[in-house]
Amino acid sequence: MSLRIAIAGLAGTYPFGGMFWHYLQYLLGLQRLGHDVLYIEDTGKWCYDPVAKTFVEDGSKNAAFLARELAILDESLSDRWFFRDVTGKTYGRPWHDVVEFCRSADLLLHISAGHWMREENFTNAKVILIDTDPLYTQAGLLTGSPTEVAARVAWWQEHHDVFFSFGENIGAADCQVPCESFDWIPTRQPIVLDCFDRATVPVTERRPVLTTVASWEPKEKGPVVNSVAYTGKSSEFERYMDLPSHSPLPLELALSGSAPVERLQESGWIVRDGYEVSHNPWVYRDYLAHSFGEWSIAKNAYVASQSGWFSCRTASYLALGVPVILQDTGFSKTIPTGEGLLTFTTTAQAAAAIEQLKTNPQRHAKAAREIAQEYFDSDKVLTNLLEKAGNRESVGAGLETRPYGSRGELGELRELRELGEQFQPPATSH
Numbered sequence: 001m002s003l004r005i006a007i008a009g010l011a012g013t014y015p016f017g018g019m020f021w022h023y024l025q026y027l028l029g030l031q032r033l034g035h036d037v038l039y040i041e042d043t044g045k046w047c048y049d050p051v052a053k054t055f056v057e058d059g060s061k062n063a064a065f066l067a068r069e070l071a072i073l074d075e076s077l078s079d080r081w082f083f084r085d086v087t088g089k090t091y092g093r094p095w096h097d098v099v100e101f102c103r104s105a106d107l108l109l110h111i112s113a114g115h116w117m118r119e120e121n122f123t124n125a126k127v128i129l130i131d132t133d134p135l136y137t138q139a140g141l142l143t144g145s146p147t148e149v150a151a152r153v154a155w156w157q158e159h160h161d162v163f164f165s166f167g168e169n170i171g172a173a174d175c176q177v178p179c180e181s182f183d184w185i186p187t188r189q190p191i192v193l194d195c196f197d198r199a200t201v202p203v204t205e206r207r208p209v210l211t212t213v214a215s216w217e218p219k220e221k222g223p224v225v226n227s228v229a230y231t232g233k234s235s236e237f238e239r240y241m242d243l244p245s246h247s248p249l250p251l252e253l254a255l256s257g258s259a260p261v262e263r264l265q266e267s268g269w270i271v272r273d274g275y276e277v278s279h280n281p282w283v284y285r286d287y288l289a290h291s292f293g294e295w296s297i298a299k300n301a302y303v304a305s306q307s308g309w310f311s312c313r314t315a316s317y318l319a320l321g322v323p324v325i326l327q328d329t330g331f332s333k334t335i336p337t338g339e340g341l342l343t344f345t346t347t348a349q350a351a352a353a354i355e356q357l358k359t360n361p362q363r364h365a366k367a368a369r370e371i372a373q374e375y376f377d378s379d380k381v382l383t384n385l386l387e388k389a390g391n392r393e394s395v396g397a398g399l400e401t402r403p404y405g406s407r408g409e410l411g412e413l414r415e416l417r418e419l420g421e422q423f424q425p426p427a428t429s430h
Contacts (some may be wrong), residue, residue: 003106003386004036006125008115012041012083014048015065016275017284018213022132022189022312023111027081028074029190029378038093038101039081041066044116046086050256050275059085063092069281073195107389110160113137117159128389129160130187134167134307135230138178139223153181162389169308169330176305178225186334187385189312190378196319199282201289203321203365209270210325210354211252211287212296213278213313216259222301230301234259236327237297239347244268246351248358251295254278254287288317293357293364294324295350306330318372323364325353335375340367 007030009023027039046055047062063083070077082093093101102108102121110117111130131137141152168186169175214233222230244251245268253264256274264271277287288294294317302309308330317324318340328343337343342353342364357364 002034002036004101004104005030005038005107005109006102006105007037007039007109007111009039009041009111010043010114011039012047012059012062012066013043013045013114015050015062017278017281018313018316020069020281021284021316024070024073024077025190025192025195025378026109026111026382027077028195029192029382031074031076031080032192033379033382037080038098038105039066039070039077040098040102040115041082042084042116042118043114044086045114050279057086059083059087059089059091065280067092073281107386126161126389127159128162128164128385129156131163131165131167131184134165134170134309135177135225135301135305136223137165139225141181142178143224156182164385164388166309167305167307168310168334169306172306172308172330172333174306175308175330176225176228177307185388186308188310188381189315189376190381191315191319191372191376192378193319193373196285196289196316196372199285199289200320203292203361205290206292206322207290208292209250209252210247210293210295210357211254211291212294213254213274213284213287214256214296215274216255216257222299225305230304231299232301233297233299236300236303240297240350241267243295243347243350246347247354248351249292249354285316285320288313288322289320291317291322292361293317293322293354294326295354296324297327298329302329303327308333310335315372315376318368319376321365321369321372323357323361323368325350325357335371340364340369340371 007026009026011020011023024039027037031037046057047059049056049061062085066081066083070081079093082098083091099121102125103123105125108125108127109130110127112132113129141156142149144152163182163184164187165184166188167177167184168188170177170179170184170186216234217232222232224230250270252270252272254272254274254277259271261271278284294314296314298309298311306329310329310331314324314326323340323342325342325344328345332343335341342356344350344353
């Protein structure tokens with residue numbers, strides 16, 4: 001059955017190649033499944049200008065990025081988007097068309113919790129929240145006084161029907177991500193495989209370098225859960241600062257943010273400008289495709305909590321047949337490792353994994369592509385998401401332990417609405 005689906009993301013707010021692939025593969029993938037789709041971006045927040053390296057009010061360049069890259073991705077998507085900047089100026093599909101589409105929509109996919117939930121838009125649609133930042137999202141919900149937490153949880157339950165998370169290990173005994181307030185359903189990044197087939201580079205023509213693309217924020221504040229303070233990616237990286245001296249292959253970092261470039265270079269890392277390799281989806285894809293493999297750590301919050309989070313970036317490497325070597329966030333419980341996808345928890349293990357990849361690159365490249373086909377194919381991921389969402393009739397379905405129930409049960413909490421609306425959490429990029 002064909003559905004009418006609105007997809008809310010942050011691809012224009014953060015105009016980078018990786019973010020484009022992250023959000024817009026939902027749009028393209030659902031269209032490929034035969035659904036009537038519309039991408040909407042209406043955050044009420046300032047947009048990032050990657051050239052000026054700051055946030056700005058004027059979203060015209062960000063909207064132009066969306067328009068240009070969507071047309072290249074698939075011409076049929078040229079009129080399937082809407083963008084509003086913080087000044088209220090709109091771009092793309094006329095607003096009255098957006099309202100009409102959303103009011104008749106079957107579903108709204110609220111990805112990364114960054115959308116301004118305007119009441120007039122989604123009267124009938126089932127709203128599906130897709131948490132792409134496990135532990136950060138849940139910790140944000142539970143921060144504050146009991147009254148604030150109650151209001152925030154009530155607001156989220158009133159405005160969403162089904163809750164998915166990239167934390168595929170949520171609920172497991174070894175996972176530290178709080179899950180008592182919501183019934184989180186595991187999901188992962190959908191990859192439209194043929195978008196990467198056309199860019200695949202033969203192993204013999206790839207640069208003999210392991211790469212990754214990342215943001216470096218030295219003062220990044222992480223979530224606090226049960227009095228445990230977690231940190232971000234840069235602090236986790238410190239554990240592997242001397243890896244180049246142990247690696248049989250060169251290691252290259254394409255970084256944005258405030259990275260300690262001189263220190264990294266002194267430690268043997270090759271450092272590239274992150275925007276140079278990610279200023280549009282195609283440059284970004286080609287950078288990944290020409291890599292011998294990816295080596296990357298994850299945010300401390302993902303690793304220490306054993307959330308099961310898996311990066312869209314890494315899924316893209318796999319789709320290109322590029323093997324990856326990663327810190328295990330708990331994803332090894334659901335995705336096979338050992339060939340194509342190798343894991344590590346120490347510098348010695350990382351160096352050994354790199355040696356394995358160097359010794360038999362063709363085998364690992366083949367395995368990488370097979371993992372992408374089996375576990376990240378958008379047809380499979382999105383069909384699974386829609387099937388599971390369709391089995392949840394309301395936010396309270398089967399949740400006897402949830403502190404608040406379905407939308408109808410929230411009447412007694414109306415006095416908390418104004419307070420709760422303050423707590424739409426800011427989306428974070430990774």
